[in-house]
Amino acid sequence: MTDQADQSRRNFLYVAAGGLGAVAAGATIVPFIGSMLPAADTLAASKTEFDVSTVEAGQLVTIQWQGKPVFVVHRTPELLKQVDGHDDKLKDANSEAIAEVQQAWMDTPEARKYRAIKPEYLIVVASCTHLGCIPLFKPSAGRKDWGDSVPEDWAGGWHCPCHGSYYDLSARVINGSPAPHNLHVMPYEYKTDTTVVIG
Ligand code: FES
Numbered sequence: 001m002t003d004q005a006d007q008s009r010r011n012f013l014y015v016a017a018g019g020l021g022a023v024a025a026g027a028t029i030v031p032f033i034g035s036m037l038p039a040a041d042t043l044a045a046s047k048t049e050f051d052v053s054t055v056e057a058g059q060l061v062t063i064q065w066q067g068k069p070v071f072v073v074h075r076t077p078e079l080l081k082q083v084d085g086h087d088d089k090l091k092d093a094n095s096e097a098i099a100e101v102q103q104a105w106m107d108t109p110e111a112r113k114y115r116a117i118k119p120e121y122l123i124v125v126a127s128c129t130h131l132g133c134i135p136l137f138k139p140s141a142g143r144k145d146w147g148d149s150v151p152e153d154w155a156g157g158w159h160c161p162c163h164g165s166y167y168d169l170s171a172r173v174i175n176g177s178p179a180p181h182n183l184h185v186m187p188y189e190y191k192t193d194t195t196v197v198i199g
Pocket of ligand 1: 131165178
């Protein structure tokens, strides 16, 4: 082999080796980038669809979203009236305390009071903002149905059995409760007139 032929052969081997390296690096990088993107089934699991029309008037159902319990309450006109008239007893009547969990649609006094896109359907995380117990739903006003587990001027809402926090029928925390905040409203939207997508 001449010197020139020998040099050409070495150059070919360098190029071929470099090309293989580039292919190998490409083959490594693509799956790595792919592994950083959420899988389709993970994205699906992060959202929950629910037909709110399946909740009877005046009733509460608990559904699951990302492993957390979520309350869906069908508020009748009577229950919606019970939200009024006690702002002075609430820690955060206008849902302003934690801006980072407020939703874009909470942009009117009415939306902040009812804390729902459609006032008749309240959807909140079912976790007391004190230490995370699941509050008990006690919708009727007064003590007739609940005895002295609720205050005398009870307007209806939730009672947390762990350390005695109270929330009204918009899940707004009542003064004197150890819970610091209203029950959280998670992101959600209506996909149809009655189907919500949570998350
Ligand atoms: S966890 Fe609800 S009052 Fe403590």
